[in-house]
Amino acid sequence: MEKPKIVVSSSPHIHEGSRTSSIMWNVSLALTPSALWGVYVFGFRALAILLISIASSLLVEFLLQRISHESTLSDGSAFLTGLLIGMNMPADAAFVVPIIASAFAIFVVKWTFGGLGANWINPALAGRVFVFFSFTGLMNTYRMPRTLAGVDTVGSASILTEIKLAVGSGTVQGLQSTEILEQSSYGHTQFAQSLSNWFTALFNRGPSPYTIDAFFGNVAGCIGEVSAFLLLLGGVYLLIKKIITWHIPVSFIATFSLLAWTFGGFRNGLGLFQGDFVLQIFSGGMILGAVFMATDMVTSPVTKKGMVIFGIGIGFFTFLLRYFGSLPESISLAIILMNIFVPTIDRYITPKRFGEVVKEAQS
Amino acid sequence: MQKIPTFRKGGIHPDDKKVLSNRQAIERLPVPAELIIPLSQHIGAPALPLKQKGDRVEAGEKIGQGASFISADIHSPVNGTVTALNKVTLANSVVSDAFVITPDTENPMGIWEERPYEAFSAAELQKIVKDLGIVGAGGATFPTHIKLTVPRGKTVDALVVNGVECEPYLTADHRLMLEHSEMVVRGVMLVARMTNPKKIIIGVENNKKDAIVALRKVIAEHDFPIVVTPLKVKYPQGDEKQLLKATIKREIPSGKLPLDVGAVVLNVATAFAIYEAVAYNKPLIERIVTVSGEAIATKRNLRVLIGTKVADLLAYAGLAEEAETYIAGGPMMGFAFYDDQTPIIKGTSGILAFTEEAHKQAPVSPCISCGRCIAACPMGLQPTKLYRLIDHRQYSEAMATNLMDCKECGCCAFVCPAHLPLVHAMKLGKRLGRK
Numbered sequence A: 001m002e003k004p005k006i007v008v009s010s011s012p013h014i015h016e017g018s019r020t021s022s023i024m025w026n027v028s029l030a031l032t033p034s035a036l037w038g039v040y041v042f043g044f045r046a047l048a049i050l051l052i053s054i055a056s057s058l059l060v061e062f063l064l065q066r067i068s069h070e071s072t073l074s075d076g077s078a079f080l081t082g083l084l085i086g087m088n089m090p091a092d093a094a095f096v097v098p099i100i101a102s103a104f105a106i107f108v109v110k111w112t113f114g115g116l117g118a119n120w121i122n123p124a125l126a127g128r129v130f131v132f133f134s135f136t137g138l139m140n141t142y143r144m145p146r147t148l149a150g151v152d153t154v155g156s157a158s159i160l161t162e163i164k165l166a167v168g169s170g171t172v173q174g175l176q177s178t179e180i181l182e183q184s185s186y187g188h189t190q191f192a193q194s195l196s197n198w199f200t201a202l203f204n205r206g207p208s209p210y211t212i213d214a215f216f217g218n219v220a221g222c223i224g225e226v227s228a229f230l231l232l233l234g235g236v237y238l239l240i241k242k243i244i245t246w247h248i249p250v251s252f253i254a255t256f257s258l259l260a261w262t263f264g265g266f267r268n269g270l271g272l273f274q275g276d277f278v279l280q281i282f283s284g285g286m287i288l289g290a291v292f293m294a295t296d297m298v299t300s301p302v303t304k305k306g307m308v309i310f311g312i313g314i315g316f317f318t319f320l321l322r323y324f325g326s327l328p329e330s331i332s333l334a335i336i337l338m339n340i341f342v343p344t345i346d347r348y349i350t351p352k353r354f355g356e357v358v359k360e361a362q363s
Numbered sequence B: 001m002q003k004i005p006t007f008r009k010g011g012i013h014p015d016d017k018k019v020l021s022n023r024q025a026i027e028r029l030p031v032p033a034e035l036i037i038p039l040s041q042h043i044g045a046p047a048l049p050l051k052q053k054g055d056r057v058e059a060g061e062k063i064g065q066g067a068s069f070i071s072a073d074i075h076s077p078v079n080g081t082v083t084a085l086n087k088v089t090l091a092n093s094v095v096s097d098a099f100v101i102t103p104d105t106e107n108p109m110g111i112w113e114e115r116p117y118e119a120f121s122a123a124e125l126q127k128i129v130k131d132l133g134i135v136g137a138g139g140a141t142f143p144t145h146i147k148l149t150v151p152r153g154k155t156v157d158a159l160v161v162n163g164v165e166c167e168p169y170l171t172a173d174h175r176l177m178l179e180h181s182e183m184v185v186r187g188v189m190l191v192a193r194m195t196n197p198k199k200i201i202i203g204v205e206n207n208k209k210d211a212i213v214a215l216r217k218v219i220a221e222h223d224f225p226i227v228v229t230p231l232k233v234k235y236p237q238g239d240e241k242q243l244l245k246a247t248i249k250r251e252i253p254s255g256k257l258p259l260d261v262g263a264v265v266l267n268v269a270t271a272f273a274i275y276e277a278v279a280y281n282k283p284l285i286e287r288i289v290t291v292s293g294e295a296i297a298t299k300r301n302l303r304v305l306i307g308t309k310v311a312d313l314l315a316y317a318g319l320a321e322e323a324e325t326y327i328a329g330g331p332m333m334g335f336a337f338y339d340d341q342t343p344i345i346k347g348t349s350g351i352l353a354f355t356e357e358a359h360k361q362a363p364v365s366p367c368i369s370c371g372r373c374i375a376a377c378p379m380g381l382q383p384t385k386l387y388r389l390i391d392h393r394q395y396s397e398a399m400a401t402n403l404m405d406c407k408e409c410g411c412c413a414f415v416c417p418a419h420l421p422l423v424h425a426m427k428l429g430k431r432l433g434r435k
């Protein structure tokens, strides 16, 4: 007699053990240090925004599940979407903004396209862009981080906005970005100043204190995007866990850097190869975008070669939008622009078939 | 240090689990109470039965006649009596006619005496391989005499002998190379006499260092022109396409055979069987089977008669825990089955019993386009795309996307975080697409 318990399934009978849910939860985990830093520097209100985003994402997902009778709450994707939305908000956003963004992300972008895996743009990204255009003013007012409080500084513009405004005014011709910040007496921490001095003493050259602050996250910005350092740490974790590969972040940042370095000086009267790309990389949503949003599996190409093309495209659009667009922030738009090309990339960039080399050689 | 080669595209590194059984010396399983000998143990047409119910058979006697060009003869493993001619479901779900043979209680085993074989011509050797029912032992069970008959006008650059055994858990070939190195190597030289290759390579994965040493020692003693090439461990290196890429750096084009790139590929266990056939006039009536898996009490490498029921192997090794899955072959490409009365056939390299935990099943979720399947596919296919096409019943589009290149190695499904039944879909798609 056969035992009823025996499972007969198709090969292979073993699996490496990964799951979609473990990927999602690991990405959330990798984002956590940066989110916590945001809470630390921007205070309690940042925490409230994060919690509201996550809760509203989960709630919308839960309600939609009741319609579709699927259980997807535990796959971690709604949590991740909520977390990403919260991290992309300024701490002073009205509480309704993350709710709207989450609802738009989960309902319009994810659910109506057919749920996880079927959306062509990252829900969190779409949610952010949606509220960004609906509440432009609200979305562009940042709180100064706690680490800069007390430092004499001009209001609450982010580094990128500050530079953009100064360049637009035409009064800073011939100045480097860091010099522009200095001239407009933008604040920096004492810590950054000493580190900068230390480098200068040791190597005769050092990064500007503004760059150092941008790297560690002592700048105005969205809750989860300010600390490039902690985001990169999260990226390293994802690389080690083999959840992301280097292809998209590296091609994106390299392309942007190359363009920003080569042509970035033009807009304020500097020559070729004079753009300050280092400050640019660590400012705004660049690292968050490159490591966590552009690498979203669902909305990026499936082949490694495709990923590199995708990254180059984002780098290119980011450069155009950041330097020549009217909006200070451009990463989300650049990624969405390239999302449009993903199906095309995947159609034409296909892996080389085994045996093809020989065929060509023989014919 | 010399670089250890492997194939380049795709592939995976599953936990090889060989330590469970790779120190167990080969043991002979006692003659069971009953044998079930299917007439279809090979690729190609089933053999035609030469005996009837009630007939006496002798060990090594031909009881099934190869039916067409691609087919193979079947022999009785024991002295005994045919008690029935039944239908039996094999582990791979093929239904075949089969002899049920009850071995004699006294002296059931045949006696195989060594004979001089140096004088045999290549054609005579090929005839022996055909007459004694040798088929590929790696699992594909392609009749070996066809492989060894090199068509006029083709020459063999390389004879590549497959000692890779890349499937996790399996250690039968490993033990064979270690314990019977001499016979394996002599078998390889016999194959060389039949195919006349310019060079002879035995590819062995680097997790079997002792086997590499043992083979090299024998080869050096006889001064045979054989090179043993250690290969970096990577699944599916035991596939002939990946093996040729790793050893002689040639890629077999889609739909072609090793001979098209000047190579003959053959398993070490097949070489061993050829040696026994030629030197002892012994047909392929037994083979070495690894019995392993987390649910097995004592993992073993058993030398068993073809036709032995899986239940006899399991009883001998003992079940430690309730098994959730039985597998014939390796865990990557083997077949899950439920009936432990199914027999060991010429291509059965292992019997595995898994507990629920080792089996790692998870619910299926939607494809998240992570591309891992593409990175893992050794054939350069796009499993995610093929899956979508097959799921949408677009079989001809799937065929146009090179579905037939898929060899069901399972790399894609092994890495898929959504646990999609990719290989299952490929099999289905091929079947429906061919129509």
Ligand code: SF4
Residues within 6 Å of the ligand: B376, B377, B378, B379, B380, B381, B382, B383, B405, B406, B407, B408, B409, B410, B411, B412, B413, B422, B423, B426
């Ligand atoms: S089973 Fe087929 S599609 Fe999947 S990895 Fe192997 S060859 Fe590629």
Ligand code: SF4
Residues within 6 Å of the ligand: A302, B366, B367, B368, B369, B370, B371, B372, B373, B374, B383, B384, B387, B412, B415, B416, B417, B418, B419, B420
């Ligand atoms: S590995 Fe699975 S989830 Fe990832 S692309 Fe392939 S089929 Fe989709």
